[in-house]
Amino acid sequence: MKGKKWRELRNILSPAFTGSKMRAIFVLISEAAKEFAKYFENQNLDVCELEMKETYSKYTNDVIATCAFGIKSNSLEDPTNEFFTMGRAITSTSLSGRLKALLLIFFPKFFKILKLPAVPVKVTSFFKTIITGTIALREKENIIRPDLIHLMIEAKKGKLFHDIQQTKDTGFATVEEIKDSRSIATLELTDDVITAQALIFFLAGFETSSSLLSFVSYELAKCPDIQYRLIREVDDNTSKEGITYENISKMKYLDQVVSEALRKWTAGYALSRVCTKDYTIPPKNEDEVPLKLTRGCYVMIPIIGIHHDPKYFKNPDIFDPERFSDENKKKIVPGSFMPFGSGPRNCIGSRFALLEIKALLVSMLTKFEFRFIEKTKIPLTFTKTFNMNVKGGIWLGLKKRENKQVR
Numbered sequence: 001m002k003g004k005k006w007r008e009l010r011n012i013l014s015p016a017f018t019g020s021k022m023r024a025i026f027v028l029i030s031e032a033a034k035e036f037a038k039y040f041e042n043q044n045l046d047v048c049e050l051e052m053k054e055t056y057s058k059y060t061n062d063v064i065a066t067c068a069f070g071i072k073s074n075s076l077e078d079p080t081n082e083f084f085t086m087g088r089a090i091t092s093t094s095l096s097g098r099l100k101a102l103l104l105i106f107f108p109k110f111f112k113i114l115k116l117p118a119v120p121v122k123v124t125s126f127f128k129t130i131i132t133g134t135i136a137l138r139e140k141e142n143i144i145r146p147d148l149i150h151l152m153i154e155a156k157k158g159k160l161f162h163d164i165q166q167t168k169d170t171g172f173a174t175v176e177e178i179k180d181s182r183s184i185a186t187l188e189l190t191d192d193v194i195t196a197q198a199l200i201f202f203l204a205g206f207e208t209s210s211s212l213l214s215f216v217s218y219e220l221a222k223c224p225d226i227q228y229r230l231i232r233e234v235d236d237n238t239s240k241e242g243i244t245y246e247n248i249s250k251m252k253y254l255d256q257v258v259s260e261a262l263r264k265w266t267a268g269y270a271l272s273r274v275c276t277k278d279y280t281i282p283p284k285n286e287d288e289v290p291l292k293l294t295r296g297c298y299v300m301i302p303i304i305g306i307h308h309d310p311k312y313f314k315n316p317d318i319f320d321p322e323r324f325s326d327e328n329k330k331k332i333v334p335g336s337f338m339p340f341g342s343g344p345r346n347c348i349g350s351r352f353a354l355l356e357i358k359a360l361l362v363s364m365l366t367k368f369e370f371r372f373i374e375k376t377k378i379p380l381t382f383t384k385t386f387n388m389n390v391k392g393g394i395w396l397g398l399k400k401r402e403n404k405q406v407r
C-alpha cells in the first residue's frame with residue numbers, strides 16, 4: 001500500500017506492536033522459545049550438528065503461527081505441518097520465485113493488468129481459511145488470546161489505542177512509531193485485510209529473524225569470550241521459573257550483542273522509497289555535486305553499506321558488541337545505524353523481532369553453547385541472491401552446557 005491508504009492502515013495496526021501489547025505477547029514468544037530449546041535437549045546428544053538458518057526458520061515459523069495466526073505448531077517435531085510447508089511456498093528462494101519477486105518490484109502493473117496473484121492462490125486460500133475461521137470462532141465463543149489476531153479484532157472494533165508512553169525496553173535498535181494525527185480511519189479491517197496483514201507479518205518476519213539468529217549464533221561460536229560473558233549475564237538474570245519480559249529487558253550485554261549483529265549482518269540490507277516531490281540534495285563537501293531527485297524516481301538507501309563504512313564504524317568487519325556499550329552508543333552518528341529502517345515507514349515489528357530474537361538466545365544459552373564444527377564454513381561467503389544466503393549454510397554445533405558455571 002502507498003500514500004493515504006497505507007497511512008491509515010499503519011495507524012490502525014501500529015498500536016498492536018507497542019508497549020503493553022508486546023509484553024502480553026511475550027508469553028507466547030517465550031513459550032515457543034522454550035519448546036525449541038527443549039527439543040534439542042531431549043535429543044540427548046553431546047553435540048547436535050545443525051544448519052542454523054533452516055533450524056531457526058522453524059522457530060520463527062512457529063512464533064508467527066502462534067502470534068499472528070493463533071495456531072500452535074511445532075515445526076521441529078513435525079516439519080511437514082501444513083503451516084510450515086505453506087510458509088515455505090511463499091518464501092522459497094527458487095529461481096522462478098526470485099524472478100517473480102523482481103518483476104513484482106519493478107513491474108507491479110504487469111501483475112495487476114494480467115490479474116496474476118503475487119502469492120499462489122493455494123497459499124492465500126489456506127491462510128484465509130485459517131484467519132476467517134479463527135475470527136469467527138473467537139467472536140462466537142468470546143475467546144481472548146494475547147496475539148495479533150486478537151489485536152486486529154480489537155482494531156476492527158476501534159478499540160485499539162496507542163500506549164501513551166513509548167519505551168525502548170525491547171532494546172537500543174527499537175525504532176520509534178511516528179504517529180500521524182492527520183489521518184482519520186475510513187479503511188475497514190475486513191477479514192481479507194486482516195489475512196493480508198498476517199501474511200505480511202509472516203513474510204517480513206520469517207526470513208529476517210531466522211537469518212539474524214543464525215548470524216548471532218555464528219559470531220558467538222566464533223568469539224568464546226563474548227559467548228561466555230553473555231552466558232554469565234543470562235545465568236544472572238534467569239531462574240528455573242522461566243524468563244519474563246523484565247528479565248530480558250535487564251540484559252544489557254544481550255542487547256549489545258543483538259545490536260551489533262543487526263549492524264554487521266543487516267537483514268534489511270537496503271531501504272527503498274519513491275520520491276514524491278522534486279528535491280535537490282545540496283553538496284556538503286567541496287568535491288560533491290548537487291544530487292537532483294525528481295518526482296517518481298526510485299531511491300535505494302544502502303543501509304548495509306552505511307553499517308560497514310569505517311567512517312561510522314571502525315574496523316567494520318569485526319564483531320564488537322562494545323560499540324553499543326552505554327558509553328559508546330552515545331557516539332553513534334544519527335542515521336548511521338538503522339537496521340529497522342527510518343521514518344514513518346520503518347519496521348512495524350522491531351519490538352516484536354527483538355523480543356523474538358532475545359527470547360530464543362536466552363532459552364538456548366541456558367542449556368547450550370554454540371560451537372564451530374567440521375562442517376562450519378570459515379569465513380562465511382554469500383551466494384549471489386538478493387537475500388543474505390550463505391554458501392553451504394551456517395553449520396554449528398549445540399554443545400550441552402556442563403553446569404551453570406562457565407569460565
Ligand code: HEM
Nearest residue numbers: 201204205208209267268271340341342345346347349353
Ligand atoms: C530481525 C528482524 C527484522 C528486521 C532486520 C527488519 C527490518 C525491516 C526493515 C529494514 C524494514 C523497512 C523499513 C524502512 O523502509 O524504513 C522493515 C519493514 C517492515 N517490517 Fe521488519 N524487520 C524484521 C522483523 C519483522 C517482523 C518480526 C515483523 C512483523 C511481525 C516485521 C514487519 C515489518 C513490516 C510490516 C514492514 C513494513 C512497514 C510499512 O511499510 O509500514 N518485521 N523491516
Ligand SMILES: *[C@@H]1O[C@H](CO)[C@@H](O)[C@H](O)[C@H]1NC(C)=O
Nearest residue numbers: 236237238239244245246247
Ligand atoms: C525475572 O523477573 C521476575 C519479574 O518479572 C522477577 O520476579 C525475577 O526475580 C527475575 N529473575 C531474576 C533471576 O532476576
